[in-house]
Amino acid sequence: MCGIVGYIGYREAYPIIIKGLHRLEYRGYDSAGIALYDKGLKVYKKAGKVSDLENFVKGVSLAGTVGMGHTRWATHGAPSDRNSHPHSSSDRKLTIIHNGIIENYGVIKEALLAKGHIFKSDTDTEVLIHLVEDIQKETGLDLLEAVRITLNKVIGAYAIVIMNADEPDVLIAARKGSPMVIGVGKGEYFVASDATPIVEYTKNVIYLNDNEIAYIHRDELLIKNIDNTIQTPYIQELDMKLEALEKGGYDHFMLKEIYEQARSIRDCLRGRIYPSQGEVQLGGIKEYKEKLKNVDRIIIVACGTSWHAGLVGEYLIEEYARVPVEVEYASEFRYRNPIITQKDLVIAISQSGETADTMAALEIAKERGATIFGICNVVGSSIPRFTDAGVYTHAGPEIGVASTKAFTAQVTVLTLIAFYIAQQRGTITQSKLVEYLTELDEIPTLVERTLLCNDHVEKIAARFKDANNCLFLGRGSSFPVALEGALKLKEISYIHAEGYPAAEMKHGPIALIDDDLPVIFIATKNSSYEKVVSNIQEVKARGGHVIAIVSEGDTQVRDMAEYVIEIPQTDDAFVPLLATIPLQLLAYHIAVMRGCNVDQPRNLAKSVTVE
Secondary structure, eight states: OOEEEESHHHHHHHHHHHHHHHGGGGGSSSSSEEESSSSEEEEEEESSOOOHHHHTTSOOOOSSSEEEEEEEOOOSSSSTTTTTSOOOOOOSSSEEEEEEEETTTHHHHHHHHTTTTSSSSOOHHHHHHHHHHHHHHOOOOOHHHHHHHHHHTTTTTEEEEEEOOOOOOOEEEEEHHHHHHEESSOOEEESSSSTTTTTTTTTTTEOTTTTEEEETTTTEEEEETSSSSSSSOOEEEEOGGGGGSTTTTSHHHHHHHHHTTHHHHHHHHHHTEEGGGGGOOOGGGGGGGHHHHOOOOEEEEEHHHHHHHHHHHHHHHHHHHHOOEEEHHHHHHSSSSOOTTTTTEEEEEESSSSHHHHHHHHHHHHHTTOOEEEEETTTHHHHHHHSSSSEEEEOOOOOSSSHHHHHHHHHHHHHHHHHHHHHHHHOOOHHHHHHHHHHTTTHHHHHHGGGGGHHHHHHHHHTTTOSSSSEEOOOHHHHHHHHHHHHHHHHHHHEEEEEGHHOOOHGGGGOOTTTTTTEEEOOOOTTHHHHHHHHHHHHHHOOOOEEEETTOOTTTTTTTTTEEEOOOOGGGGHHHHHHHHHHHHHHHHHHHHHHHSSOTTTTTOSOOOOO
């Protein structure tokens, strides 16, 4: 949630900041603002997108070699000019940008109001900068120390950057529970919510840890924690290409990322499977082979699309590794007082590696002695640094808010983990593993073939773009695919959609079926194929419009369904990797035809770093 970017160095700050805000806009786009120092502190902010801010500042002086910017996903206070960041202190000497939520802001605000502070917004962020100002005036401390004391008084999550009119050559940054990365250049520093605004200028970055504060001067960088202990930063090199952040000729990032899935799955598999030997190698978890041999239970915690991937993982791990699996919404798990033991393995799945509820769930699991693994896409993010071990998905940057390639990459990793555990526990024969891995190695090629359905899917989208409701049905590991298909449709086209196990249709959802309702079936040739065929007949008998995803060459369902979308024949284990792609394309084309902003759907943000 929210994107922040800052710069201090020898270049003009505004072009760097505004470009950075565009790259971070997937994190929030309710409003945007900048602060620059040039013979005084200047703040410009505007409700709307970053482009609205650009239009707003046309004709004003944007000089200065130090500055910061913010693109907002609204939490406290409706999207408006007055609630846009940056926010300033009473005397206008301090200004702040913030990603996160200060939970005890109400109590602090009451105390500050009693002291005569006047607030101009409805945000918790303005309360935070007024508290810094109040502490500094009462104690006479320098700004760094006042910020440190302030952060010891607040409860909640934050990534902040503060500018001070009295110290124009300094940025102060801090984080707890929200991501923050510092780019280190020659005579310059960059600050951002993630590396996307930084990679163009430097490959050297520092990932700030929770409860750390950075004092960034033009000529030095000092990091300490809120207990006032100086920290030694670890500088690492970014593995990110600039072209990955551009649309590359596609109309939308989402479409580009759908088409990148053959490559992202191939990158995920590279160096991890050896089909002819029947071997899976996962270097990130190899030290835990004994744990995996004897694990009693696996708990997968995730949110949204990652939760759907976890459900696919449950089917695969139980089928091949024969270990009981539970898949939990992280947001529920963290508040349920769950039963966790040292014999459990907890796997967290998060594209960003920063999901607040998932991090909180892991903290509970670690406190109770479980081994914790992470499945993440963003190298250096919070979850990989917190977990005992894990596996990166290597999907590359995903800019579209609706997750596509991250989902199939997560499913790919879970497939590898299922076979890896089965390999350690001896629950699968070597010959069978050779067979499965040989087929898995072909999946990227089959994804490329699946993408050839795009034009056909676009025609189907034109037929159903005005639907008000939609039902997605599947059995076995195709049930999570149905859930994911429904999520994609509703989050970018705003059509109400639900996913169900096909057998559950008779337990309620069948009441919805009429001649206006499109029903999408995942009806590939597998062990439950005949059951799904029966479900299709039940929908047809009630006048529903049947769209079926089928295996190539299927004639039985073709004769029954109004529309069919063929995908290559593959084993049950790998159907989710193929069947999800037509559903992504269907949601994409419907949303475009309805005039929706595909990459920036309303009310959503890419990385959910607040509860």
